[in-house]
Amino acid sequence: MPVSAPNSQIVYDALKALGIRLLSVLPETWLVHLVTLAEEDPEMILVRLAKEEEGVGISAGAHLAGVKSALLMQNHGLLASINGIVSLAQLYRIPLLMLVSHRGGFGEEHPWQTEGGGVTEHVLDALRIPYLFLDSPEHVASRLRQASALAEASLKPVALLLGRSLMWED
């Protein structure tokens, strides 16, 4: 499978280094290795969602309960989660850390991914959610640390867009 296993491991290790103990996820192709890593890790609480917006609630609960979490999903899942992000994470000042696979960008071969790929950054801008791309293994750890620090300091959602060059071996 051309999903990058080494880079998935780098992302997972960086999440662990941040102290993330709960990952909620709706699996998609680029995330398969990350899900498997979480599943095999006895220190990680993995929650497989039926729909991504549930993960906003689960992360809010985990934060209030004192556990650091992240929500892992595709950009279309971000689009499906907007009310939860606005009316729970933003309204209640939850430092929601989102890792979002950015499908539908340059290199995308699936027509159905392209509309979502074209609007993702605009939606994040409209929601005033700070975001950075993770598109090279060298900066994964530092950008995740920075994103987590900003989320915790601002008590607001922050997104990292997992780019094709990081997740997919073309």
Place this chain on the structure above:
Amino acid sequence: MLRVDAMRAIYPELSRCIVVTNMGFAPAELFSLGHQPGFFYVWHSMGLASSVGLGIALSRPELQVVVIDGDGSLLMNLGSLTTLARYQPSNLIHVVFDNEVLLSVGRSFTTATATGTDLASMAAAAGVPRTATCRTEDELAHAFVDALAARELSTLVAKVEPVAPLSYLIDLHYLESRFQFQRHLRHLRQSKAGEEGGPD
């Protein structure tokens, strides 16, 4: 059965639990019975109370979590039943007050439970191990106490009249409630760690 009476019937137990409510009139009624630092009211993000409760229950297995939901709210996040059932936190009781309407909008705006949708059956079909539909305060109180004793994920649907309190406003800002609740959960962990004599 009025929802406020149903809540009153289980309030002694609720007051000792971590309680997450949905939006609408239910939080106002719970608040009117007596706010506790372990009560958290999820205003506005309709449907997500059960997800917030799941996040707390999985993060802190030592806490007894109760989610107070409504028919309209649960219908907005039905997938949550399957996620709850998948992880089956033994420390979570899901109480659904089913008045068959979107009461905040008006009594004539019925939900699908008014035309036969059975939420307790749906929870059971999703895989929730313990479910019940309760029509009186006594039935709810017994089912709730039994669920607490069983230490098993439970969905208890309480059929209630579509009657609202005079106001849904409570004298507790949602952010004040949020920080108070978080602090309370932190203190519970610290006092537990203190009892055990070990670091948190």
